[in-house]
Structures are given as C-alpha cells and as structure tokens.
Amino acid sequence: MKRYTRLIALVGVLALAAAACGEEGAPPAADQGEEAQRGGTLLAGLESDVDAAFDPQKEYYSVTWGFYHCCLLRVLVTTPTTTAENGGDELQPDLATDLPEVSEDGLTYTFTIKDGVTFAPPYQDQEITAQSFINAMEREATPAVGAGYPFYYSVIEGFDEFGEGEADSISGMTAVDDKTLEITLTRPAGDFPFRMMMPAAAPIPDGAADGHNKDYGRFLISSGPYMFEGADQASAPPAEPFPGYEPGRSIVLVRNPSWDPDTDPLREAYLDRIEAQIGLTADDGALRVDSGDLHLMLDSVPPAQQIQQYQGDPERRDQLFSFGGDGTYYVSMNIAEPPFDDVQVRRAVNFALDRAGLLQIRGGPLFGDVADHAITDPLTGFLQEDYDPYPSPDGSGDIEAAQAEMAQSAYDTDGDGVCDDPVCENVVSVTDEADPYPDQSALISQNLEPLGLTLDVTTQERTTMYDSCNDPGAHVALCLGAGWFKDYSDATTFGEPLFGSAAIGPDSCCNYALVGAPPEVLEEHGYDVTEVPSVDADFQACDEMELGDERVQCWADFDRKVTEEVVPWVPISFFRDVFIIGDAVRGFDYDQFSGQPDLASTWLAGGGSA
Amino acid sequence: MGRYLIRRSLFLVLVLLIVSFLTFLIFYKLPPGDPARIAAGRRTSPDIIQQARENLGLDKPWYVQYGRFAKGLVPWPGFFLNEQVYFSYNNFVPVKEQIFDRLPVTAVMAVGASVVWVLIGLPIGIMSAIKPRSVRDRAGMLFALFGVSAPVFWLGYVMLYIFWFQLDWFPGSTLPIDESLWESVLRGRFVLPWITLSLTFAAFYARMTRSNLIETMSEDYIRTARAKGLSERRVIFKHGLRAALTPVVTMFGLDLGILLGGAVITEQVFNLPGIGHYVIDALTTNDFPAVMGVTVFAALFIIVANLLVDVAYAFLDPRVRYT
Numbered sequence: 022m023k024r025y026t027r028l029i030a031l032v033g034v035l036a037l038a039a040a041a042c043g044e045e046g047a048p049p050a051a052d053q054g055e056e057a058q059r060g061g062t063l064l065a066g067l068e069s070d071v072d073a074a075f076d077p078q079k080e081y082y083s084v085t086w087g088f089y090h091c092c093l094l095r096v097l098v099t100t101p102t103t104t105a106e107n108g109g110d111e112l113q114p115d116l117a118t119d120l121p122e123v124s125e126d127g128l129t130y131t132f133t134i135k136d137g138v139t140f141a142p143p144y145q146d147q148e149i150t151a152q153s154f155i156n157a158m159e160r161e162a163t164p165a166v167g168a169g170y171p172f173y174y175s176v177i178e179g180f181d182e183f184g185e186g187e188a189d190s191i192s193g194m195t196a197v198d199d200k201t202l203e204i205t206l207t208r209p210a211g212d213f214p215f216r217m218m219m220p221a222a223a224p225i226p227d228g229a230a231d232g233h234n235k236d237y238g239r240f241l242i243s244s245g246p247y248m249f250e251g252a253d254q255a256s257a258p259p260a261e262p263f264p265g266y267e268p269g270r271s272i273v274l275v276r277n278p279s280w281d282p283d284t285d286p287l288r289e290a291y292l293d294r295i296e297a298q299i300g301l302t303a304d305d306g307a308l309r310v311d312s313g314d315l316h317l318m319l320d321s322v323p324p325a326q327q328i329q330q331y332q333g334d335p336e337r338r339d340q341l342f343s344f345g346g347d348g349t350y351y352v353s354m355n356i357a358e359p360p361f362d363d364v365q366v367r368r369a370v371n372f373a374l375d376r377a378g379l380l381q382i383r384g385g386p387l388f389g390d391v392a393d394h395a396i397t398d399p400l401t402g403f404l405q406e407d408y409d410p411y412p413s414p415d416g417s418g419d420i421e422a423a424q425a426e427m428a429q430s431a432y433d434t435d436g437d438g439v440c441d442d443p444v445c446e447n448v449v450s451v452t453d454e455a456d457p458y459p460d461q462s463a464l465i466s467q468n469l470e471p472l473g474l475t476l477d478v479t480t481q482e483r484t485t486m487y488d489s490c491n492d493p494g495a496h497v498a499l500c501l502g503a504g505w506f507k508d509y510s511d512a513t514t515f516g517e518p519l520f521g522s523a524a525i526g527p528d529s530c531c532n533y534a535l536v537g538a539p540p541e542v543l544e545e546h547g548y549d550v551t552e553v554p555s556v557d558a559d560f561q562a563c564d565e566m567e568l569g570d571e572r573v574q575c576w577a578d579f580d581r582k583v584t585e586e587v588v589p590w591v592p593i594s595f596f597r598d599v600f601i602i603g604d605a606v607r608g609f610d611y612d613q614f615s616g617q618p619d620l621a622s623t624w625l626a627g628g629g630s631a
Numbered sequence: 632m633g634r635y636l637i638r639r640s641l642f643l644v645l646v647l648l649i650v651s652f653l654t655f656l657i658f659y660k661l662p663p664g665d666p667a668r669i670a671a672g673r674r675t676s677p678d679i680i681q682q683a684r685e686n687l688g689l690d691k692p693w694y695v696q697y698g699r700f701a702k703g704l705v706p707w708p709g710f711f712l713n714e715q716v717y718f719s720y721n722n723f724v725p726v727k728e729q730i731f732d733r734l735p736v737t738a739v740m741a742v743g744a745s746v747v748w749v750l751i752g753l754p755i756g757i758m759s760a761i762k763p764r765s766v767r768d769r770a771g772m773l774f775a776l777f778g779v780s781a782p783v784f785w786l787g788y789v790m791l792y793i794f795w796f797q798l799d800w801f802p803g804s805t806l807p808i809d810e811s812l813w814e815s816v817l818r819g820r821f822v823l824p825w826i827t828l829s830l831t832f833a834a835f836y837a838r839m840t841r842s843n844l845i846e847t848m849s850e851d852y853i854r855t856a857r858a859k860g861l862s863e864r865r866v867i868f869k870h871g872l873r874a875a876l877t878p879v880v881t882m883f884g885l886d887l888g889i890l891l892g893g894a895v896i897t898e899q900v901f902n903l904p905g906i907g908h909y910v911i912d913a914l915t916t917n918d919f920p921a922v923m924g925v926t927v928f929a930a931l932f933i934i935v936a937n938l939l940v941d942v943a944y945a946f947l948d949p950r951v952r953y954t
Binding site for chain 1: 668669670674675676677679680682683685686718719721722723724729732733788791796803804805807808809899900902904908909912917
C-alpha cells in the first residue's frame with residue numbers, strides 16, 4: 022500500500038466543503054477546441070518531499086510514483102497515464118514490444134524489448150537491454166538497499182536466494198539475448214506483469230547504481246521523457262547528485278534528449294520543463310494557485326474555502342477536479358473478538374452505519390463515493406458497481422434491518438434486536454486522532470447505540486493506531502480509522518494483505534480483522550474462539566489466474582464473499598482525489614496507477630505563464 | 632583568559648553530550664514505536680523489518696547505538712555529524728548536507744531579523760526611558776505590548792495576506808527555484824519574514840532597554856556625571872546606555888544563537904527552506920537522526936553564542952575579569 026497518509030490527514034479539514042458536488046474530471050472547457058501546445062514550464066507545489074529521495078527500489082509513495090510513471094521511468098509494460106474509465110487500468114507494452122508471452126503452466130514470462138531505446142544522459146550511449154531489468158531486480162533483492170516491496174518479487178525463482186547471498190544471480194531471470202528477458206516464477210501469479218510495471222522494475226544502466234545503496238535516487242538515470250536537470254552535465258557514473266533534485270527543496274525535470282516519442286506512444290510529454298517547489302503549506306499553495314504563481318499543488322488537498330470559491334464561480338468551476346482513486350476507507354471488525362465473532366452482529370453493524378453521513382464528515386461526494394463493498398469498482402472491472410448487500414435509504418443506515426440481523430445473534434437472547442450481552446458494552450475501539458476520524462467515531466457510536474453496542478474509543482496517532490489494530494494481542498474489536506489503497510491495477514492487492522492468514526500480527530500487515538487466523542494464533546493471543554472463517558484458498562485461486570475477464574470475475578466473487586459471508590469490514594467510502602489547477606493548465610488528466618495528475622498529457626495555454 | 636576558554640570549551644562538549652543523550656532518550660528510546668517497523672513501511676514482513684533494523688544499526692545494544700551518535704558530536708571534520716550515522720531515515724540524505732544547505736537561509740533570516748529588532752527595539756526603549764510616562768513612552772510600550780502579544784504564526788499570515796496578496800508590495804512566501812539566496816534578499820523576499828520574526832523580539836528589547844535604562848539613570852554615578860556638567864546626551868549615551876545594555880547584549884547573543892538553530896515557525900509560515908523547516912519535517916516523520924543532528928547543531932550555536940557573550944562582557948563592563 023503506497024503511502025497516502027499525508028493526503029488522508031489533510032482531508033479532515035474539509036468538512037466545510039460538505040455541500041460540494043463532485044466534478045467527474047471532465048476536461049476544462051478551455052480545452053475544447055484548443056490544439057495542444059508543446060513547451061512551457063509547469064510550476065507545481067508540494068507540501069512534503071518525496072519519501073526516499075527518488076530511489077526507485079525504495080519509493081513507495083504515490084507522488085513519486087506519479088513522477089516515475091509520467092516522466093522518469095519506463096518499464097516493460099505499463100498502464101496509460103489516464104483514468105480507469107479511459108483505460109488507465111489496461112496493461113500496455115512500454116519498453117517491451119508487446120505484452121509478455123506466458124507459458125502454459127503460468128510460470129514463465131518472456132518479454133521482448135524494443136530496439137534502439139537508450140537511457141538518459143549521462144548513460145545516453147547505453148541501450149536498454151534485458152540486463153538492465155535484471156540490474157533492477159538484483160538491486161531490489163539486495164538487503165543493504167532496504168527496498169520497499171521485495172515481497173512482490175519473491176515469486177521469481179532465485180530472488181530470495183540472491184538476497185540472502187546464496188546465489189550470485191537471480192536464477193529465474195535470464196537474458197536470453199540483449200532483447201529477450203525470460204522470467205521464471207516459483208508459482209503462478211497472474212498479476213505478475215503488473216508487478217513488473219512498478220518503479221522497482223524499471224531498468225538501471227550497468228554500473229549506475231554501484232556504490233549507491235542508500236542514494237541512487239539522487240543519481241537516478243531516466244528512461245522516460247524527462248530527467249533531472251543537470252544530468253546532461255554529468256559524466257558516467259556521476260560524481261555528484263544531479264542538481265535537479267534538492268531534497269526538501271525542489272524538483273526540476275527537463276527533457277531527456279534520449280527519449281524518442283516514436284518508441285513511446287503512451288506519453289505525450291508536452292511540457293519542456295517541470296518545476297516542483299517542496300515545502301509549501303496547503304494554504305500557501307492555494308493562494309499561489311489563485312494568484313497565478315503556481316499551476317497546481319500535487320500532494321495537498323485544496324483548502325475548503327478554496328473549493329467553495331471554485332465551486333461557486335462559474336468561470337473557475339472547471340478548474341476543480343475530483344477523480345476516483347482505488348482506495349477504501351473502512352471499519353475493521355475483529356472476527357475473533359466478541360461480539361464480532363458472530364457474523365450476525367457484523368452484518369447488523371453493516372446495516373446500521375450511516376455511510377452517507379460518514380462521507381459527509383469527510384467532505385462529501387467530492388471526496389468519495391459511498392462504499393457498499395470492499396474492493397473498489399475499477400479493480401473489479403466495474404462488475405460490482407450496483408452491488409449493495411446492505412442497502413439503506415440514501416446510504417444513511419437501516420436500523421430495522423440491522424436489528425433484524427442482531428435478533429438472530431447469540432448475543433441478543435430475547436431477540437429484540439438489541440444486544441443484551443455485557444460484551445456489547447464498552448467495545449474496545451481505536452481510531453486516528455486526526456480529522457475527520459474523531460467526528461466519524463462519534464457518529465459510528467451513535468449509529469450503534471440502537472443495537473445495544475457502546476464503544477470505548479481511543480484516539481491515537483495514525484501509526485500507533487495501525488500498530489494497535491495490527492496487534493492481535495491488543496484485542497481491539499473495532500478499528501475505526503482504517504484505509505487501504507491499491508499498489509497496481511489488480512485486486513490482488515486487496516487480497517492477501519487484508520484478508521490473508523499470513524498478514525496477521527505486528528510484524529506483518531494488515532489483516533486487522535484476523536480473517537483466517539490459525540488456531541494457534543488465536544490461542545496464543547488469548548481468544549476464546551478456536552476457529553474463524555478463512556479466505557486464503559479464495560484469493561489464492563484468483564491470484565493464480567491469468568489476467569483477463571475470468572480473473573476479474575474471480576475477484577468480484579471474492580469481494581462478494583468477503584462482504585456478505587465473512588463480513589470483517591464495514592466499507593465506508595471509496596477515495597477520491599481532489600485537485601485545483603491554474604487557468605493556464607490544459608489537458609489535465611488523472612493517472613489511475615499513481616493517483617496523481619498525469620503530467621505527461623498536461624500542457625499549458627499560451628506557452629505557460631502561470 | 633586562555634584557561635577560561637579551555638574550561639568553557641570542555642563545558643561545551645559536556646553540554647552537547649547531555650543534550651544529545653536526552654534527545655536520544657526522548658526521540659529514540661522512549662516512544663513506543665519501533666523505528667525499524669516505521670522505516671519498513673506499513674506493508675511489510677518480519678524479514679524486511681529485521682533488515683531495516685540492521686541497516687539502521689538498531690540491532691545493537693542501546694549504548695552502542697548512542698555511542699555511534701555521540702561520536703558524531705565531536706566538532707571536528709570527519710567526526711561531526713558523520714554520514715555513516717547521521718543520515719535521514721526517510722530519504723537517506725546526510726543530515727550534515729541538509730543542515731549546511733539550509734544554514735544560509737536561516738542565517739539570513741536570523742541576522743536580518745536581529746538587525747531589524749535592534750533598530751526598532753533599542754530606540755523605542757531609549758526614547759521611552761528618557762521620558763517615562765510621556766505620550767512617547769506610552770506609545771512605545773503599546774507597541775511593545777502588541778509585539779509581545781501577537782503570535783508569530785498569526786502575524787506571518789496577516790503580513791502575507793495584506794502586503795503580498797492584497798497590496799502586492801512585497802513578494803510572497805518561499806524562495807523561487809531559479810533564484811539564488813542573494814537575489815532573493817535583494818528582491819525583498821525576506822522583508823516580511825524579518826519583520827514578522829523581529830517584532831516580538833523588538834518588543835522584548837524595547838521593554839528591557841527601557842527598564843534597564845530607567846534603573847541605571849537613577850544610579851549615583853549618573854547624578855555625579857550630571858553634577859560634573861556633562862550634557863544630557865553624553866550622560867545617557869556614554870554612561871547610562873553602556874551599563875544598561877549589558878544584559879541586552881547577553882540576550883542578543885543567546886537569541887541570535889537560538890535563531891541560527893532555526894526560526895521554526897517563521898520558516899514554516901513563509902515556506903523558507905531553512906533549518907527550522909527541516910526540523911519540523913523531521914519531527915513529523917519521526918526522522919530521528921535529523922532531529923538529533925539539528926538539536927545538537929542548535930545547541931552548539933547557543934553554547935558558542937553564550938561563550939562569545941561572556942567574552943564580550945569583558946569589553947562592555949570593565950569590572951568583569953576572567954581567570
């Protein structure tokens with residue numbers, strides 16, 4: 022799960038925008054009929070620096086992934102930098118000539134690499150070959166690098182052995198020739214091509230990362246349409262970090278002279294230069310966009326007042342955008358902890374909660390859609406769009422249906438729809454101390470009272486809250502402030518990490534509900550129940566399927582099983598990203614993969630004055 | 632004097648050790664979170680956490696961990712904030728590089744603001760003290776009350792809103808990417824931060840100068856000076872002010888030292904990439920080595936400033952002698 026926490030924290034201040042009605046990301050009126058212009062400098066702002074100084078093996082942050090995807094790093098296969106509705110989830114060849122050939126047993130992937138594509142300066146003479154991708158994977162496996170998500174690549178034969186120093190190379194990666202890369206897996210993983218679109222799989226020139234276990238990001242060799250300013254002044258290997266990235270201060274990207282648009286149909290790259298100032302506050306950034314000093318803020322939620330101004334002004338309304346990202350906010354119920362060890366209670370809670378009210382506290386429809394199920398619609402091919410197993414008028418909760426469910430529970434002995442067992446009193450609950458979670462917790466407490474459930478809510482700093490939720494020994498019954506976002510456009514990232522038995526415990530992530538917890542884990546942590554439902558076999562079956570309709574259907578069925586049969590969550594809302602852009606910005610689009618503005622298709626009217 | 636300086640230098644090292652050890656305890660050992668768990672990210676595995684622990688040196692006993700940081704406190708090239716230990720847990724950038732990159736911005740802020748507050752605070756204090764309870768005195772102290780009462784974060788935003796956004800008299804916040812620091816200074820980008828930062832200090836200095844000068848002017852030697860027929864101007868500036876300013880100089884040295892360690896709020900409000908901004912980022916991301924580095928660096932400035940002030944005493948006050 023990429024780090025969206027900074028964005029989440031800021032969403033809370035937006036309750037004032039509750040009356041907002043969502044723009045659906047239509048292009049600004051000014052785009053219509055205008056011909057896209059090349060050139061200009063895009064001036065962007067960032068509240069915070071990127072996560073790991075642009076190191077592609079370490080970065081696990083949406084903003085950095087946005088820069089990589091549009092501008093800096095090409096990969097074997099990728100998705101277009103656009104919305105899911107426009108094909109932003111569909112895998113396309115990038116540096117490969119085509120999608121990979123997959124062997125019948127699903128274990129071998131063969132990629133053919135395009136001819137004549139070279140790296141950016143100072144490695145402009147080095148062509149991208151099969152070895153370039155092996156370099157990246159070897160770096161991902163190297164423990165001293167401290168990579169961000171090597172677990173995605175453990176499935177490659179010999180990946181772990183290389184990391185443990187037991188092998189000199191990754192046995193499952195073979196450069197058949199310069200332009201043919203063969204990758205062998207230890208088990209079928211249908212989403213493997215998606216894993217190869219993540220930044221860690223982007224090619225690295227021979228020798229470029231040597232001696233840079235900690236800081237390769239500052240010497241990052243681009244393969245995309247842009248590169249860090251100053252890269253063309255360096256020698257290979259560069260002696261000093263490129264001046265185009267000053268940690269904590271600025272990011273300056275300029276055109277990569279090696280980039281050939283004929284080999285890259287996925288990126289338009291209209292802009293000549295992209296400058297991002299780091300360290301602005303959301304308020305200051307908003308003032309700067311209003312005054313014309315900036316074209317947009319990349320990582321902050323626009324302040325409520327600014328949103329209201331743009332919504333109320335017909336001339337500026339089309340500069341306000343809201344895009345559906347692939348994230349779900351939810352309440353996690355510990356299915357081993359009474360009274361939530363009873364599925365009827367869990368269903369009752371699903372009926373009872375006022376999802377629309379909870380979304381309103383978050384900022385209203387501009388900031389999300391009411392979630393009726395766990396996995397976001399784009400990841401299940403929009404098959405679940407009308408799926409609503411816990412319907413209620415306007416999404417505001419149905420107490421009668423909730424009480425009917427509760428009446429069937431063992432915790433409601435007189436069948437009146439109200440829990441009469443002491444375990445329903447002072448239910449241990451934790452939530453995030455940042456807005457809007459305390460207010461949401463208050464509403465949830467209020468919603469559950471008619472069911473006889475009273476909550477004992479502790480507010481904690483976000484990391485501490487997740488630690489509490491993640492610790493089975495803490496016996497947290499309700500984790501009220503949870504959220505999850507995809508890593509790439511396949512529902513597998515909503516499978517094992519959230520509902521897998523291997524994802525339980527403080528050193529793992531993030532099965533807070535203890536779905537599929539083995540008996541020994543339950544006993545070790547003092548739970549009375551000895552068995553809980555498991556979905557391990559279900560997501561493993563989906564995982565093994567090749568990409569395609571059957572796989573998507575499998576995940577949709579999984580989503581239904583989780584939502585209706587296992588019921589470890591109350592899905593609250595699906596995340597939406599909100600942006601306000603300056604009036605010179607054209608071609609503005611949303612990169613579904615990274616959840617960031619698509620800077621590859623952005624262009625500036627009139628050459629680019631902000 | 633030589634022995635005094637050696638003694639004070641040793642004292643400096645001792646204070647740095649105490650400060651660093653307390654920082655180590657507060658930010659590293661006492662918080663419930665495991666830095667390796669945080670560094671490993673939310674989606675992780677026991678192997679990744681263990682690897683992060685080793686990469687960050689967290690698998691060693693606590694005294695070894697502190698020892699590694701303590702070695703970086705020795706103010707000597709190769710030791711001071713050495714890059715093997717003092718690197719950001721977040722982006723792996725050496726802390727020293729970040730501090731030295733940001734120091735010029737903080738120095739411009741601190742020095743500029745200190746000039747402004749001295750130029751505002753001392754004259755107001757002197758004028759108020761010369762004629763206590765006059766209209767001039769009342770106006771001066773009203774200014775002082777406002778300056779002391781106005782919170783910096785509020786004042787900064789008010790300044791920006793009025794003088795940048797509404798009137799467009801001064802540039803807005805932050806330093807443009809393609810502009811050098813000196814160009815920024817010349818284009819007036821520091822004017823609003825200087826005024827914002829200096830106002831509170833100016834108010835304090837005005838009050839302190841006023842009270843010191845009023846007290847000094849009632850001393851016997853001032854009466855003697857007047858009896859000897861010296862002009863009032865000479866009495867005030869030659870005899871009164873010199874004595875009255877001694878505590879002000881002490882304060883000035885310490886305040887400047889503190890600001891050189893980062894004008895946290897002002898840098899934040901005006902988005903200035905100084906040390907204060909850096910430490911806020913470090914605190915919000917639990918970046919311990921950065922917090923430790925800045926804390927020690929700021930402590931060093933304060934201690935050195937204190938030393939310089941003490942030495943300056945000897946020149947300001949002939950009665951002070953060091954042994």
